[in-house]
Amino acid sequence: MAAERYSFPVDVHHSSPNGMRMNRMLRMSRRDVLLAGMGAAVVSVTAHAAEPPEASAPGVADAAQFLTLSLRLTDRETLSPAIGNALYARIVQAVPERKEQISRLHALLQQKHFESAQALAKAAEQADPVFKNVIHDIMTGWYRGVAAQKVVVYRSALMFDITKDAVYPKTYATGGPFYWTSKPPEVPLPTGEPGLSPSKFVVEPT
């Protein structure tokens, strides 16, 4: 897949680190397709990716909608508004359509009571397939700390919060030497269902 993206300029005389980073965004190759799944939908990369987030600072109300949506989609009582603002800014700056889409998804949330993230996700994908991408962005933002291929938070990403009883974010290990010899917690096989249809999973090259 993604062979059509293979047109990055190999101008060897004028390649800058920035150029290299852009090229990395356009990457993908055969052997990096790991754990390849079902279906297909990869968040697209746009030409705006290299602009600074300040370029389109979002309105306070929009960011508040984003946070309300995020609370439902993470099934959480609280989330950091500072992180929410930063994620929202980055998402709508990279993909401007997201602004309107997030607003519409928020409107859907207001229509009735959704008792879980799963319920909202199911209803949203049914209402408009584009919401699946919006929800992916929101999940990727909060859990991985990444929006539009850029790190917005690293150690503060929720994926580390929910695993902190077992592992540390790389470069932040505070168990002391040899903490790793101890037995980590057992984890039961999950039984919950997904809220969205599955997508193709792409691992980036190393």
Added chain:
Amino acid sequence: MPDTVRKVFVSLLVAGTVLAGVPSRSKAADTPDAALIERGGYLATAADCVACHTKPGGKPFAGGLKIATPMGDIVSTNITPDPEHGIGAYTEEDFEKSVRHGIRKDGSYLYPAMPYVSYSGLTDGDVKALYAWFMHAVKPVAETPPQTSLSFPASVRTAMAGWNMLANHNQAETGDSASFDKMRRGRYLANALEHCGTCHTPRNFILSEKQDQYLGGGPLDGWYAPNITSSKTSGIGDWSEDDLVRYLQTGAVSGRSQAAGPMAEAVEHSTSHLTDADLHAIAAYILQVSPYDEDTAHKPRDSFGEATVQPDIRRGDLTRIDDVTAFKGGAVYGANCAACHGDDGAGARNKYVPSLFANSVVGASRPDNLIMTVLYGVHRTVGKTEAFMPGFDGGSDVQRLSDGEVADVVNYVMAQYGSGNPHVTADQVKTFHKK
């Protein structure tokens, strides 16, 4: 605050100048009994003779430790029983005179770097035991370290005689020190042997210990030996006897303090080897020393701060490998300290790495010890436990920070987890570099 005057005090801490006299046949002929020698060995450990009389990587007690002072280098001497190079030619009387009175075999005065002002409190019996141990258990080393060469007036040894008269001396204890009750034993160990006051008691203008501020804190070689009186605001009045015993045994009490620099050496070489009973005696004695309240401190230095976490919101930009621009403020902490001390300053869960809040170094009103720790790290070996933090000075293999970065990280850490931003500047950090 860093000041240059403190450099003067270096001389008082580090090096003795007991020089070998003319060789003679005066060495004790009879071997004393093993118990006496063993006791002498314990006393020598309690007096921490090895700390000054051994250079890094050198043979025990062969001297040669060199410390730069504003007056010149003071070099500790060979106190092994080698008759040519050490003190093998000393009689017990010669030995007693130098240890308790600062007068060497040839009659000249020792520099008060040798803490004879403290050792003057030793009992006759303990001097005898020390002598026996040095003569019979220490391996002679045939090396003469370089001569001390100080600038005037300190270069004139006779000037030291005047100092000697003015300086405060301990009264020699009498009787069998092993049979002293707990408090008397504690005072004896703290003063006549461990010579705590040598570092922890500030000096007056003639560099004599200010007895009205006994254990009230003093600077030494970049570090600051803090106030360890029972003051509730400035000292260790909030410590229990067990806390202090644990500190002297291991060099670390989580949530209070961790020994680095000269105190780490004192724990390594001396206090960690003492018996529990002796440590309890020292602790009980120290904790009842009259409080000395400093104007600058309003609550105990180990009572500041708490775990704080800010989200690490990022721009997600990378720098090119040749971009080694200095980081600023908290970014220095994030890139160099957070890996081990945690994003929240809490240190390691198993306390191998201490927390930065509830930490005497960070809560102190002076930044000296934090600056020194950042520059030179921590290395303290007690038993099989090796505490280690790398230094970040210009000789570091881990990361070489600029003086500005050191100032920034010290200011950040003290503002975030300690007594408040001390506004240290790069120029001030520069004065802490070892010559």
Added chain:
Amino acid sequence: MSSEQTLSADVVIVGSGVAGSSIANELARAGISVIVLEAGPRVDRQHFVENFRNLENKPSYQGPFPAVPWARHPPNQMTPNEYLHTTGPDAEAYQQVYLRMMGGTTWHWAGCAWRYLPSDFELRSRYGQGRDWALKYDDLEPFYYQAEVMMGVCGPDPAKEDLGSPRKQPYPMDALPISYAAQQFRKLISEKTPLRVVHEPQARNTRPYDNRPTCEGHNNCMPICPIGAMYNGSYSVYHAEAAGAQFVPNAVVYKIERDDANKRVTAVHYFDPDKGSHRVTGKYFVIAAHCIETAKLLLVSADDKSPDGVANSSGHVGRNMMDHTGVQVTFISGDEALWPGRGPLETNVIDNFRDGDWRSERGAYLVHMVDDNQVDLATSLAISKGYVGKELEEQIRYLASHTVRLFSHNEGLADPENRLTLSKTYKDILGIPHPEVYYKLPEYTVKSCDHTRGLFKDLIGLMHGRDEQWTPGYFPQDHPAGSTIMGVDPKDSVVDGECRTHDHENLFIASSSVFSSVGTGNITLTVAALALRVADTLKKELTHA
């Protein structure tokens, strides 16, 4: 070409990685004057730590090191990438990455510090395959130990766990206590198979060593140890500088000048980033510029006297390219939670297939169970499966705690057809051609990989694995070797047993490029040992001169 100014030293070294800097350190400490020319810049750790945290694609271990334009390195393992161009049927299997900067590629190795097996040096005479080295294990043993002390290597007590490479001294540090995941893997292998899992010797502190701290398990050996608990070449740079060696960063060597007889090297020439040219003279020269760049430099230096490149009368410069081509599989274990990623990355190895009579038929290999934090991967995967909210969190925990990754180092074989040449298409900003490599996997290696796949299938079964995902094809392990191969015959090799070029008596090569076979263990310790042996030779010759 601009101003010519001349620097001079007894020994001039090209490259400041583990090989070049350790030679510089040894020589400087012996009072010999040394200049080290490094194509890349001076760097520091704290920026790499932050670059890693800012890197979206965390597994990209080349990612935190954006190159300078005058000394580029491959940006990633993609084919094609912008710098190292590979061709041939297995082009993708030779997409090596490395770093051009002060201290070299060990800034992002995993610290695996294997000695080679005695048999690795005698592949041809023992098994009729590949080539023999022009030295034996015993020649290298003292230098292996010297390298272990220099780097600070921890490893098992040979009486308890013999790794097959005889030792005269114990490891400088005790073996690393292994993670719970590794303990369980070890137990499974010993109870359910005839195989064994051994402690991997590692240049990683299990106690404070050389003014660097004990490993605290940041799990980030690659791309960047945040605390300096793992050896990298920068420490040898610092030590060499303290001993008086002179390091010149941003000095891209492009020409090796020889005398009229073409017997002795007289100087090397380098460009600074503005293409100002500089000449550096010396009595001895050592090229220690990584397997790829070393061969490239010899070829770039071709002139009338040596039309095929310097030290290349054999025509073997750039040939015999080898690697530990690997097989990799990731799966979800059906057994208890292992939570990989607690502790260092690579700590335990199945070593049963490092040697055996079957090496006359197929290549050897070793297997790593990678102890890599899987939280990020698990999160991406769980999101792609459509999970949200509580169910997403459950999935992340389950996948992160049950993902197992195995990969192998499979032995390559010297084949002159696998060849590095200068790109005719691509040049860097200084006008120096990029390297290009033709690569076809030797059948010997393919058979080895097939065997590994069989083993991995059995292991997946043992762990009740599911969702197994094989990394397609073969992947490079960044252990390139062979481009200036060692041998006794000057007609088919570039250097002799001392790593001295057959053609030029004062030119040495210190790099994995001299390897005659590639064995299975990570190459760095052998590179360091060979380098220290070169230093020993140079010390003897310079102090007797």
